[in-house]
Amino acid sequence: MKNRLFAIRTITGVCALSLAITFNSCKKALEVEPYSYFTSASFFKDVNEAYMATLGVYETMSSVNTYGWFIPMVFDNDTDIGQISGATGDQYRQTAHYQGIPETPIFYAVWSAFYAGIDRANTVIEKIPQMDLYKNGTTDQKTQLNRMLGEAKFLRSFYYFELVRLWGDVPFKTKASQAGDNLSTPLVNRSEIYTQIIKDMQDAADMLPATLPTDERVNKWAAKSLLARVALFAGGYSLQPDGTMKRPADYLNFYRIAQTQINEVMAANIYKLNPNYAQVFINQCQHVLDPTENIFQVAFYNPSGNPQNGSWFGYYNGALTATGLYAGSIGRCLTVRPFYNSFDTADWRRDFAIAPYSIAANGSKTQLFTARGDESWTAAKWSRPYGTNASIERTYTHINTVIMRYSDLLLMRAEVENELNGGPNVLAYDAVNLVRRRGFGLDLPGSKIAITLTNGGSGYATIPAIEISGGGGTGAAAAATTLSSARVSGIALLSGGYGYTSLPTITVDSAMGTGTRVRATVTAKLVPKPTAAMVDLSSLSKDNFLKAIQQERAWELCFEGMRRADLVRWNILGEKITETNTKVKAIRSNYVYPAFTNFVAGKHELYPFPQNETDVNKSITRQNPGY
Numbered sequence: 001m002k003n004r005l006f007a008i009r010t011i012t013g014v015c016a017l018s019l020a021i022t023f024n025s026c027k028k029a030l031e032v033e034p035y036s037y038f039t040s041a042s043f044f045k046d047v048n049e050a051y052m053a054t055l056g057v058y059e060t061m062s063s064v065n066t067y068g069w070f071i072p073m074v075f076d077n078d079t080d081i082g083q084i085s086g087a088t089g090d091q092y093r094q095t096a097h098y099q100g101i102p103e104t105p106i107f108y109a110v111w112s113a114f115y116a117g118i119d120r121a122n123t124v125i126e127k128i129p130q131m132d133l134y135k136n137g138t139t140d141q142k143t144q145l146n147r148m149l150g151e152a153k154f155l156r157s158f159y160y161f162e163l164v165r166l167w168g169d170v171p172f173k174t175k176a177s178q179a180g181d182n183l184s185t186p187l188v189n190r191s192e193i194y195t196q197i198i199k200d201m202q203d204a205a206d207m208l209p210a211t212l213p214t215d216e217r218v219n220k221w222a223a224k225s226l227l228a229r230v231a232l233f234a235g236g237y238s239l240q241p242d243g244t245m246k247r248p249a250d251y252l253n254f255y256r257i258a259q260t261q262i263n264e265v266m267a268a269n270i271y272k273l274n275p276n277y278a279q280v281f282i283n284q285c286q287h288v289l290d291p292t293e294n295i296f297q298v299a300f301y302n303p304s305g306n307p308q309n310g311s312w313f314g315y316y317n318g319a320l321t322a323t324g325l326y327a328g329s330i331g332r333c334l335t336v337r338p339f340y341n342s343f344d345t346a347d348w349r350r351d352f353a354i355a356p357y358s359i360a361a362n363g364s365k366t367q368l369f370t371a372r373g374d375e376s377w378t379a380a381k382w383s384r385p386y387g388t389n390a391s392i393e394r395t396y397t398h399i400n401t402v403i404m405r406y407s408d409l410l411l412m413r414a415e416v417e418n419e420l421n422g423g424p425n426v427l428a429y430d431a432v433n434l435v436r437r438r439g440f441g442l443d444l445p446g447s448k449i450a451i452t453l454t455n456g457g458s459g460y461a462t463i464p465a466i467e468i469s470g471g472g473g474t475g476a477a478a479a480a481t482t483l484s485s486a487r488v489s490g491i492a493l494l495s496g497g498y499g500y501t502s503l504p505t506i507t508v509d510s511a512m513g514t515g516t517r518v519r520a521t522v523t524a525k526l527v528p529k530p531t532a533a534m535v536d537l538s539s540l541s542k543d544n545f546l547k548a549i550q551q552e553r554a555w556e557l558c559f560e561g562m563r564r565a566d567l568v569r570w571n572i573l574g575e576k577i578t579e580t581n582t583k584v585k586a587i588r589s590n591y592v593y594p595a596f597t598n599f600v601a602g603k604h605e606l607y608p609f610p611q612n613e614t615d616v617n618k619s620i621t622r623q624n625p626g627y
Contacts, residue, residue, distance in 0.1 A: 043127070044127045044130070050128055050131065050148055051148060053123065054151055057117055057152050060116060060155075060159065062298060062300055062309055064309075065109040066114070066298075067298045067403070068309070068311040069092075069312040070110050071110065071162070072313075073316055073561075075095070075096075075564065076559075076561045076562060077564065080567070081336065081554050081559070082333060082335045082339065082558070082559060083097075083334050083336060083593065083594070084332055084334070085331065085334050087592070092332075098598035102611040107608060108611070111613060114160075117155065117159045118159050118160065119173075120152075123176040125149065125153060126176050131145065147207060147208060147209060150203070150204040151218055153204040154200065154208070154226075157198075157204070157230075158201075160197050164193055164194065165233055165565055167606055167609065168240075168624060169188060169241065170188065172185070172188035172192070183616075184617045185619055187621075198230065198231070198234070198257065201223050201224075201226065201227040204223045205220050205227070208223055212270055214291075216298065216299035222295050225262075225265055225296065227257070227258075228257075228258040228261040228265075228409065229408075231255065232255070232258050232415070232569065233565070235247060235258075236569030237570065237571035238568070239605040239606045239625060241625065243603075244602070245601075245602070245605065247571075255419050256420065271409070273293060273407060273434060273438050274290055274293045275438065275443035276498075277352065277439060278348070278352045280293055280294075284313075284399055284400060285382055292406070293406050293407075294405055295408075297404075298400055298402075300397070300399060300401070307395075310395075310396025310397070311397045315395055315397060316330060316332050317379045318355075319331060319380050320376070320378055321359040323361060324362060325361065326387075327389060327393065327395070331355075331376075333378060333559060335354050336580060336583075336593065337374045337377070337584065337587055337591075338580055338583035338584060339554070340354050340356065343555060344440075346527060346530055347440055348439060348441040348496075350555075351448070353559065354377055354380055355377060356374065356492070357477070358376070359384065359385070365477050365494055367480075367481055367492050370481050370482065382399055387399070403561070407435045407438070408557060410434055410435050413427060413428070414428040414429070414432040414545075415549045417431070418546060419542075419546075423540075423541060424540060424545040429536070432537055432549060432552055433532075437536075439556060442529060445499065446472060446473050446498065447501075447527050448497060448527040449473070449476050450493065450527050451523065453491045453520070454522065456484075456488040456520050457508065457521070458487055459513050459514065460486050460520070461512060461514070463479075463488070464480055464512075464520065465480075465508075465509040466479055466506060466508055466509070467507045468497075469507070470504045471500040471503055472502055474498065475495050475499075476493075476495055476497030476500070477494040477495045477497070478522065479491065486513060486515070488508065488520040496527060503523075506523065508521065568605045573599075574601040577596055578596065581595070581596035600626055603625055603626025603627065607624070608627035609627075
């Protein structure tokens with residue numbers, strides 16, 4: 001089990017610090033008691049109190065307002081791979097469906113959370129160097145305090161990066177707020193903010209430990225990995241105040257920064273892919289740290305049941321599950337059928353990442369292949385059967401949000417090398433092909449299965465259940481879909497599973513009607529795994545290799561919180577929405593896909609400045625384009 005960052009013994013202190021910044025209404029934003037005011041008298045007398053204050057900076061991430069819900073599941077939605085279910089006036093639906101306006105509360109919730117975290121980080125950055133122990137303590141005390149200073153610098157830069165990614169030019173402040181400060185600050189050009197972000201992350205990397213973590217605290221290599229991501233966004237396209245999408249003239253310099261950071265992380269040789277793609281997410285659901293795959297993650301531990309500090313992973317973005325054998329879920333994060341169809345059928349990732357089924361109270365899977373069922377297919381990586389099923393996780397869970405995986409870093413390396421070398425080189429191919437080989441299960445024994453209806457039987461009054469057992473593998477599931485003349489006439493493979501070394505036994509339920517009764521039969525076959533040569537990319541032009549990377553990131557990282565942001569930095573969000581609309585309308589003319597109707601290029605690449613903020617901060621003199 002994971003060694004939780006927010007242990008019970010520290011969470012009380014962290015929550016006390018959290019009281020220092022409370023945003024109750026738009027008109028009271030200037031009345032907030034600064035974090036520095038609270039901590040100056042009570043904290044930073046010893047290492048433990050400095051640690052408590054640093055945990056307060058981390059705590060910003062462990063909230064439904066940031067990485068427990070809004071950012072990975074709402075802000076990263078309605079793209080070419082998925083969309084939020086439903087079309088009601090709920091703020092999370094409005095936001096995902098490109099209908100948010102400055103008054104939509106979700107924008108201020110995220111905005112204010114990040115600025116609270118930044119102010120906390122500013123306080124830690126200022127206070128730790130003033131401590132006597134920082135200068136005169138033991139070697140161990142100085143090492144610990146230096147690490148905390150590095151953590152605060154990293155987290156401040158990370159929070160600013162997220163603000164710039166979501167809003168573009170934003171207010172920028174690197175000094176802790178003091179009682180009586182004028183908190184009305186103007187927008188600062190994102191290029192200036194990126195300069196400070198890069199400096200902070202470089203400084204942080206020098207202060208942080210180079211060893212693998214035993215908890216969710218950031219290390220040297222996580223800082224460098226996130227700096228590589230920052231550099232790609234700084235060198236990518238973003239929506240400018242004049243409504244145009246542009247990238248910097250010197251964008252290649254940012255790619256070089258990314259290349260340097262990635263090379264240093266790779267040279268450290270401490271990360272590797274978990275050979276089993278499915279196990280990566282099962283570990284997350286079971287709270288098992290996987291530090292060689294997961295480079296940077298957000299800790300969630302919520303023993304008090306406070307929903308504000310809970311994670312909605314598994315509840316909001318897993319297979320739709322009725323309460324019963326497992327805790328229930330609401331399955332709000334849908335996929336779109338064309339994304340499911342885009343996978344190679346031999347790719348193990350598809351059947352683990354996507355649920356073309358719902359889960360009944362008794363744990364059985366109900367197929368969603370008939371009628372318009374494919375419009376209800378959901379993300380599946382964090383589905384309830386993979387979780388602990390503990391009573392404390394029946395709604396909100398303790399599943400961490402993973403912000404950076406090693407496979408993400410490998411795909412960034414492939415992208416960077418392609419861009420800087422005018423096409424893919426050996427490093428680029430090696431990086432992407434490592435990811436692809438894992439995705440097709442080449443590092444593990446066994447195979448997926450396929451199924452065939454060999455005899456429809458007779459006498460069926462209702463559609464029977466299908467059970468798959470044995471064969472040495474796991475995860476395969478199938479369902480009958482239709483009856484014709486009391487015979488089973490259609491079946492669907494819900495998941496091909498993985499790791500099957502022999503043919504499993506497939507049993508069709510014997511529950512039947514009247515008259516002649518013959519049990520239907522379904523047979524399985526092992527799907528031959530492709531060879532490495534068949535999986536590997538090769539001989540691609542620069543443009544085609546970039547397109548391959550863009551698609552590979554969708555297959556590998558789907559529903560993990562970065563797809564929409566990636567499409568924006570490549571300047572293809574609108575293009576992908578249009579392309580997806582064409583594909584879903586080819587399936588059926590009334591396939592629901594609101595992104596195409598609502599998305600406006602030159603507007604929705606950024607979010608509006610929250611009305612709550614502009615009401616009190618009169619130094620923000622413009623709104624983002626289109627709002």
